[in-house]
Amino acid sequence: MSKQDQAAEDLVDTRQLANRIRKHAVTMTHLGMSSHVGSVLSIADILAVLYGRVMRYDNQNPDWENRDRFILSKGHAGAGVYAVLAECGFFSLETLETHYADGSNLSGHISHKDVPGVELSTGSLGHGLPVAAGMALAAKKQGRNHRVICLMSDGECDEGSNWEAILFIPHHQLDNLLVVVDYNKLQSIESVANTLELEPFIDKWRAFNWNVQEINGHNHLELEKALNSRVQGPLCVIAHTTKGKGVSFMENSVLWHYRSPQGDEYARAMHELESGPDA
């Protein structure tokens, strides 16, 4: 088996993990009658590769000081992180069924309260990156070598607070900080292009002195290579993605930013995910 084939073979695991994240997300938003399934499906592959092949963590000791810190700045996709944490043994899979329910710890927007493995509660956009910058700066000052990873949405880049941090991070050469932008090109009402154009997006990051890598955010080989790469200075991985990825009728449809899959929609979505190549 060639080295390339071996790598591809190893990645089967993360593809299966991504598939399980997708099924959890569809089920959680179905049971909870909650929103944002499209936003979770968009990042399922990114989460699977991060937790499967990139990040250092200890599910028995979520506060392990040498862990890599992961911040979900697009907090509305919290169901995806809950799912990957449960899959990686931070808490039971059954807990996922409580998502959005009365008295649950798993709020619609990601919460750190009594949820092992979550670093930061978010939900209001534009908060994650400044906090990540502080964590990365502290790691530098304390001479520690873990990474801080911040996953953002494209629509979130409308928030000015991000650009304050985007200026700050290269100025302080925080090469222990990795940004991943889930560039699915749909916001909550319509497309990014029709809302507030980000293009030329890569040029903007480069003009702010970032290293930028542009990848297909659903290709696990590309993801693993980009997310594991270490460069001089901070790195932004622009992951081109499809909102709703993996469920045909949710793909590229702004409807599924808010709609919860019910009745036949749920059955069809699960059938697609259960009969696909990664099932």
Add this chain to the structure above:
Amino acid sequence: MRDAFVDAIYDLADSNPLVMLITADLGYGIFNKFREDFPKQFLNVGVAEQNMTGIATGMAMEGHVVFTYSIANFATIRCLEQIRNDAAYHAVNVNVVSSGGGFTYGSLGMSHHATEDLAIMRALPGVITLVPSGDWETALSVQSLATEPGVGYLRLEKESAPDCLRQGEVFCIGKARVLKEGGDLTLIATGGVVKEALRASEILEKSSYNCRVISMHSIKPIDRQIILDAASETGHIITVEEHSIIGGLGGAVAEVIAESGHSGISFERMGLPDTYSSIVGQQSYLRQKYNLDAAAISQKARQMLTD
């Protein structure tokens, strides 16, 4: 008062290498020595208060004791959601310092008047809200906030009221200080305007009225007992603050009295009425314009006592 803060934060950084002082590009000149002696503990993030507060949160999560610094409203309401969602909700040791409470920057205009900050900050769960009146309270506030877990808000002005320090006096968050004893009426003030309350009490003394003067340096947690004692022992209470009369010191004291079941208490709030000030002038001028100087306070007290 600001100098007392600068000295206190210097000593704190000297004693604890995890202390960080972060400014959003304000404090020209005053932090030179700090910067020189503790370059790794000083950070100027530029004019970016939201980022400053997020960075402070991230650093505090990693064990640092962080003080963020700016003037007037920039350290507080410009980045209010970062204080609420990031720092306070995660209960990290971030202490927001605004140098420029009330009309400290009076002549600079309404953008630089911090006159709603106390109401807003004390409404945030878990946020300790401190308003020292003098140098001693300022230094002790800094020390206390550094060891107290969770978020603190420290409102500073440039000029201090007299410390009125008693021998062996201990500073404690949540415990107000009686600066002057008296049984006829109580003036409860907060911040530098305590100076006007002390002067007012001297004016009233000439008419043989004995006023108690309290420095309420801790707006949250508030000292309920000292308020209740003043209510039962003097029966007349006036609050004085360089802040809107809504929701700050006056509001907090009113809540305590209203819930106490005390009846027959005469109570008045002195502060900025529900308005933005567009009058140009220094702090002392604006105090006079808004009836927050010693003359206005003593007049209000006299009125209350003779009614």
